[in-house]
Amino acid sequence: MIVTTTQTVEHRSxxxxxGQVTGQSVWEEQMAKEIMTGIASGPSESAAG
Known part of the structure; x- marks a missing residue:
């Protein structure tokens, strides 16, 4: 059995x-802000080293 999220599988019927598969995630507002701040500020000195 092949399970896929695409509408077709090459060489298969x-x-x-x-049906559709859906997902939902709940982010705490503060966590989302911290992630975005980290992305916006760029790599840290330890990562650049």
Whole structure:
């Protein structure tokens, strides 16, 4: 059995379509701000070294 998130599989026929798969994540607002601040400020000195 091949499980995929695409609509086609090369050289194969689709035997059963199970529907759309969705996901949800909840981010704490502060965590998202910290991540964005880290991205915006660039690499740290230890990473650049």
């Amino acid at each position: 689709i035997g059963e379509y199970l």
